[in-house]
Amino acid sequence: MHTRYEKLKKYGKTRSGKEIVFKMKVNEKKTVLERSYDQLKSIYEEMALQPGTLRKIGLKRAWNVIIGSHGQCGLALNFTGMHAVYSEEQRIADQEKLRTLIGLSLFDAAARTISSASLQERSIGLACLNALSQPLRDNEILEKRGIAPVYKNIDSFIKKTDVVTVVGHGGVVRDFFGKCREIHVTDMRPKEDFQTTVIGETITYGPENIFLHGADENRDLLSRSDFVMITGSTLVNDTFDELMGWCANARVRALYGPSAYLAPEVLFSNGVTLVQQAGISNPERFEFDMVNDLDMESALKMNQMMKHEFLEKENPGK
Numbered sequence: 001m002h003t004r005y006e007k008l009k010k011y012g013k014t015r016s017g018k019e020i021v022f023k024m025k026v027n028e029k030k031t032v033l034e035r036s037y038d039q040l041k042s043i044y045e046e047m048a049l050q051p052g053t054l055r056k057i058g059l060k061r062a063w064n065v066i067i068g069s070h071g072q073c074g075l076a077l078n079f080t081g082m083h084a085v086y087s088e089e090q091r092i093a094d095q096e097k098l099r100t101l102i103g104l105s106l107f108d109a110a111a112r113t114i115s116s117a118s119l120q121e122r123s124i125g126l127a128c129l130n131a132l133s134q135p136l137r138d139n140e141i142l143e144k145r146g147i148a149p150v151y152k153n154i155d156s157f158i159k160k161t162d163v164v165t166v167v168g169h170g171g172v173v174r175d176f177f178g179k180c181r182e183i184h185v186t187d188m189r190p191k192e193d194f195q196t197t198v199i200g201e202t203i204t205y206g207p208e209n210i211f212l213h214g215a216d217e218n219r220d221l222l223s224r225s226d227f228v229m230i231t232g233s234t235l236v237n238d239t240f241d242e243l244m245g246w247c248a249n250a251r252v253r254a255l256y257g258p259s260a261y262l263a264p265e266v267l268f269s270n271g272v273t274l275v276q277q278a279g280i281s282n283p284e285r286f287e288f289d290m291v292n293d294l295d296m297e298s299a300l301k302m303n304q305m306m307k308h309e310f311l312e313k314e315n316p317g318k
Contacts, residue, residue: 032240033114033125036266040132041107043265047144051132054109056287057098057124063258063296064093064120066127068106071283074130075296076259077233078123083189093120106132123236129262136263137279142311145265151277151309155179157252158227165221167243168231169194172256173210176227183210184221222247232260244271254310264311274310 030038044051052068059065061081066074077083080091098121101109106128113125135141139149154175158164162180166173169187176183187194191214196206213221222228228247232255234240247253254274255267264275280286289299 031115031238032235032270033122033129033238035270036129036262037107037110037114039266039269040129040136040263043136043145043263044107044132047141049135051105051107054101054104054106054128057101058290059093059095060290060296064123064127065290065296066106066109066124066131067283067287067290068128068131070135072106072131072134073280073283073286074127074132074134074261076123076126076130076236077231077257078120079233079237083233090119093124094118097121098124119236122238126235126259130259133261133263133266134279136265137261142264147264147311148314149311151311153309157274157310157312162226162251163224164227164229165225165247166229167215167218167222168233168257169212170231170257172229177209180227184213184225185210186213186215186218186221188215218243219246223249225250227252227254229254229256231255232257235259235262240270268313273313275313277309277311 043049050070052070052072054066054068056067057065058067059078062077062083063075064078068074078091078093101112101124104112110125110128110132113121113128116122116125136145142149158176158179160180163182163184164176164180165184165186166176167186169185169189173183173185185194191212194207194212198204198206222243223246225247228250230240230243230247230253234243235255236259244253248271252274253272254276255272256276258278260267260276261278267275286299290296293299
């Protein structure tokens with residue numbers, strides 16, 4: 001069903017000049033997107049749910065968006081705009097190829113894209129999986145699947161002694177201020193992108209409350225962290241499994257952001273212990289705003305139901 005990546009696929013260079021190379025071998029174990037596809041397909045069949053049909057694809061700065069029937073819509077980071085860390089080739093979507101997906105079921109559209117060597121196509125594939133996951137985040141469905149829909153504020157899971165690492169800088173970082181021992185943030189983008197120059201009696205540089213690191217420090221930091229928060233965009237660039245392996249000993253492992261709208265059941269089966277309460281609250285309005293708003297962040301602010309509350313996996317140590 002899935003088309004394998006090439007044995008060796010070069011993605012050019014990051015803005016800092018570092019070459020990015022992904023190696024995928026024929027018959028290698030399935031990627032997280034492929035595993036998620038299989039699990040969602042199984043759940044839909046078990047529950048006799050009807051998948052939506054792909055109606056529209058929206059390409060916007062930083063985000064790719066899927067609009068499906070039955071109110072099923074989703075999005076995923078596409079590493080353009082302020083997130084442009086890959087080569088220009090990987091930032092360009094083949095629009096005519098994507099047009100052939102219109103009218104397919106969301107499962108069929110995902111099957112054609114989640115194993116692609118193209119970053120943009122994988123982003124579209126993840127957006128399809130996120131759209132298919134929307135019904136599975138309903139409290140009634142969660143209960144039927146044996147998951148108690150009890151969400152707790154993120155503060156409930158943080159300890160004052162925790163070493164926290166956030167992979168991918170974002171607004172979630174502020175949730176940890178003053179609540180843990182250390183906050184480390186890693187990102188593929190240059191540290192300068194996140195620094196503030198403060199001019200007073202002297203010139204100083206922020207941030208003051210967090211330690212900034214490059215992505216090359218992920219392994220060391222994650223292996224000694226108690227609480228790990230990872231951006232959902234790692235599902236797109238295929239770094240999720242590696243990162244989760246490095247933080248296997250962390251007490252808490254969570255994903256954040258709109259790219260991580262997968263069904264809780266799927267995320268739990270892939271090693272995540274906390275799932276953020278999130279989704280698209282008004283699909284019709286979201287479709288309009290996706291087309292007409294200045295940027296996707298504006299559309300999300302109006303139509304995204306995302307709370308800093310999390311669903312905990314039962315027996316997370318298992």
